[in-house]
Amino acid sequence: MKLFTFVFTSLFLLPAIAQTEVPIDSLGKLNLTYVNAAPSQSVQKAVSTGIVAPFPGSQLHLMAPMTPQQVQYLVADGTAVSKGQRLAMLKGSEVHHFTENLKAKTALLKISQKRFNANKPLFEANAISQSSWFSITQAYYDAKLAWGHLDHFAEMFESDEDDDIGYLLAPEAGLFLYANGEKDAEATRLGSIISNNSLRIKTMVSADEASLISSIETANCQVQVARTDAIVNEYLASVWSEPLPKSCNLKLGQRAQVSGHFQLKALKIPAQSVFYLNGQSSVFVRSGNVLNVVSVEVVGQSGADALLIKATPQLNNQPVLSSSVSAVQGVLIGLGEME
Template sequence: MINLPRFLIILCSLPLALQAATLKVADLGELDLRYSQVQAIANYTGPSMAAHVESEEGQAYQLFSPFMVQQLAYQVENGAWVEQGQTVLRMTGSEVHHFIERIEAAQSILSLAKHRYDNNQSLYRQQAISESTWQDIVSQYQQARLAFGHLGHFQELIAAVSESGDSIVLKAPSAGFIRYSTENERSGSEPLLARFIDRQALRVSVNIPVVNASTLSHLSTPECNLQIEHLGQSANGLFVKAWSEAVPQGCKLLPGQQLSIKPGYTTQAYLVPRQSVFRFEQRQQVMLHDGQQLISQPVQIVASQGKHYVITSDTSLSQYEVLASSVGAVKGLLLGMGGE
């Protein structure tokens, strides 16, 4: 009875076997011959790399202040999860007072402008006022509305104002992980106060060499495995940014956290003991055990995994055992060595 799969494998590898060096097991004398079954694998782990827990550009809610920051006190920890409307920071200083005054002023101006607009609307319809005068009225009204609106949105986030009017407490505009702004970001005329990252936007990113990016499948931390969701569409020099799926709650990863992680790569490969690979005729090879003979088979080493190599080969190796001892002597034999 013919073992069909084995027959097919042998048939497929026949052209290679014909070129390959073949040795009879019986010719190997007292050499200690141990074999190891080739193990097919679908992925492997690469050397650790630096990763960053963050959100993609534009995915975080950014809270800007319409006035300069003089004193800022966050009321929650950087990176902490906050609910929408939760008070998160206090701003203090004369600019706060000026801001409140600016709101009040803007509100009065708007009220005045609206009143004028409403009153002149019928006059304009009656063509009692000229076109240009009406345009001025409309323009002033719209400017006052926009000016107030700009301040008004920020005002909506004010949870409390101190009696003296120089301190306000702000609420979170949306739920998410709060990320403090940096000193630089707080230094402009309309400074960034904080970012709010939605749970679905929090991911682990790694800068991966462009050449390896396509096979990167997942990132492993001690607590969880994160599948790679997508790659950045532009490279930063030799690297491209890869983004994981959203970080699940159980991963114990914090926004902004920098960590060392193990990347996982996808490839159809085999696992063989390190000591089974040798270099012969300018190629990496293994000796396949086929009954009473050993056949050399060229392979490519992809990576190492503990005491094993991850290898690929032009031919299927899953059914084979490879020689895992005395390989140095076998190579010597192939080189014509031996004897006194």
Template sequence: MSLLLVKEIPKILSCKYALFYLCFIVLFQMSSAFAFEKSQVVELSSLGAFELKFSTVKKANLMVGQNLIGEVSYKPGENYAVVLPFDVQKVIYHAENGRYVNQGETIASVEGFDVHHYIDAFESAKKILEISASHFETNKQYFDNKTLKTAQWLEITKNYYDAKLNLEHFEHQMSFVRISKDNKISLISPKKGILKTPNFQHIKSKGDLVFDVINLKSIKVKITTPLLYNGGISHFVVSPTCQLKLTSIENIADKYHQILWASPTSEHCNLTLGQSVKVTPILSFDGYEIPKAAIFEFNEQNYIAIKLENNVSLVAINIIAANNNAYYATSKENIVNKQVLISSVSILQGKLLKLGAE
């Protein structure tokens, strides 16, 4: 026999042993699966004298998600901002930050060199418009009679409308500026809502923010949620007396999360602007609520045992989520209101394992 043939014999034997081992594994798994198929229905008497208790499988349209943290806030741009109409040296607040204020209520008073200049400018704007309006009406007759050059009329018209716009600008500021008889200036709330004063200290220059007013309807809870909750949230629970309804979803994700906005459904929430609150998402769900004690694992699949007179039928389930006492699960079979085994489940599991090993 040649040396080459001798070397090939161990390789052939090795391949034969591998094929034999593979066939043995396949036959073992087939016998295990066949044994389990025969045990889809198990007699209760085969479980011996152990106590057997059953519970009702409930239909679940909602399920409780993991707690999240929300922030009581408002959407950008929904605040009504009041800014300084001129430079000041001092701002004195007369209303507490976060308090509900009414329209026209005094929020702050201001002091500084430009206070009197602002008052003089306001009075001058009124007089200039009065003069410009009179000049406009007088010369309009000459223009209509074609005794006034077009260039002159355009200049008169421009001056009139510039004066008018300038006074309208002052009058707009009067919606949040109040001038007293002794020429002191206060800033008032142009709207009703929650007062929010800025955190920074240097509020002295024209255009600086003095305060915001946020309408109560604009106050919502900003919640960062996992993307897997997308489209599945029914509402949120803050407390037994406070629920939040979903109002909007920001469709820009931050990696695995996105921002939702929710608003209270009643006046019992007592939310405070800037507050952090724990919220429980309630998710829409089409499945079942099954006691934890009823579920067991076999062949890497979760099962429950449904009572059928003197037998139990094994039903495969898929666990989706859990609460303290039950699992939220789905099944290909309709098991609503069925009686499920919740005691001696480990005995049943052991019997199935024994059958699978035979």
């Protein structure tokens, strides 16, 4: 019973803050200065860690129509390479089999093509049957497809004096990535090439703000946003930047702290103008000879000394107290009067 009486009495001793204005006359000789809340169309705030990654679908996969017994890479994973540069040494009987298969398919293509060209005028003159021409045509195109399947890889293959050795060549300039052992029934991936303009920053932002972000900023550069993924993962959405300029000085796979620029109507005020009342961010706004308490929502930071708050008609271009804020707050909650 005594405990209940103590708690009940203590509740009535706590200051009840119902007052939301302070007469300027009650502030004595306090130095009061004001700033007008300035409109801002962009809010910058930290979002997450960003990672440098290839833009989805931008990798050129280097597929071989055989599986070498050994792939000895000649450059480090992620190395910048030039077109035609040797990327790996391929070893094994499968390499020899590929070169022999290519020679056989090339010879068959020449024979079937010669036969096709010789019989085409005869078919057009109705000198041979349609079924015979169909068989000739089918043999020619089958040989052409079989040769083309091998020839595509032959364009990035260099043979060696040793029939069991060959070299994988870069089909274009970019960053070379090792393969992860991917293979299917007809081909084996030996690596991938990523062009320099495929490197982007990927970061995560709140799904509610995903449509508002316009650019991503690192310590060295600011890059426009290229795409925001529509899939939401635990309230977050992935955001991809435009290609990274060299000034960003970031490498593939590197992580960096990033901030985002959001297209959001806000007001810029000094950081010292904001105080907390009953757990709510607030400012004093002058109206005649009175300072009114106005609740605000802080949405970001502008530099080291300014905050961005959500724009409201009540605050737009209004004089906001920027000095002696703590002293005025003390008067508001009844801690004393100023002389």
